Amino acid sequence: MKNKKNKTKGFTLWFTGLPCSGKSTVADKVAEKLRKKGMNVERLDGDNVREHLTKDLGFSKEDRDKNIERVTYVAQLLSRNGVAVLATFVSPYIARRNKTREEISKDAHFIEVYAKCSLEECKKRDVKGMYKKAIEGKIPNFTGISDPYEEPLNAEIIINTDKETVEESVEKMMKKLEEFGLI
């Protein structure tokens, strides 16, 4: 098994979905499983990326696109060097996601993962109380409330995070990665 690590083909699992749809929860578990297989794994999410790379950006369409542009560059560099990248970003715009797909696919595998969860359920979860604030008008440009979310048309993997348990979604993803020959 030790050699497995060295044979890893790099890839990016790009999780998109509404706030509170469960992207990070599933991604963290998948990342853990991949690490156990001896892979080099990196998690990219809003928190670590905005801290190091995009502190200057807000949430307008333009800034969101810039944010994803920079993340794309990082994910591309990592995955073309054999790393399994799990990126979790609302990334609400199809055009920008498609550019990301195009760029990363040049020299690695790109898998779009749609964390599909009804807006009602996301609002109910409201982990950080952000939906509440957005509905009260205290946060502008909030996806699902005051900003659009464009659903993926061609996601390689759809996890139904309002119907499946976390374990089921993780299992589904691991099976797909096997099917794609990536693990």
Added chain:
Amino acid sequence: MKNKKNKTKGFTLWFTGLPCSGKSTVADKVAEKLRKKGMNVERLDGDNVREHLTKDLGFSKEDRDKNIERVTYVAQLLSRNGVAVLATFVSPYIARRNKTREEISKDAHFIEVYAKCSLEECKKRDVKGMYKKAIEGKIPNFTGISDPYEEPLNAEIIINTDKETVEESVEKMMKKLEEFGLI
């Protein structure tokens, strides 16, 4: 030799020096040699980074520091995943370079490479005519003319690019990397 790739410890070679001091020329040749050894190699320089990551930044001290901050994050992610990163940036400020050292050293090797070349020689080379423009006042914040360059105090490698040939500098670097147990 094929296995060599997989045993590579990641590292960042951080080239600092005045504009036209020869950082990129030497880094490109070293990168080529490392690739031939089967290593995963990435070159980061002002051109590719400003295109993808830092398009929004100028050359004030604040913007230079932000530029290096973002590059540092990328170099850190890559080198902790086994990649040999060769980063070539004027990076004139000691404090910022030391932060870079600190961050990358957390989980990979960091080697500062000082491309030491007299200002006179750099001005004479003036590859893109930038010194001329800076002296004429057409480019503000130009390191060596209207902006300071703080020489490294503890660079692991010094290449005297106004005294050595490119080949000699490359040779010196490869020997050092061997000494450090990195190749």
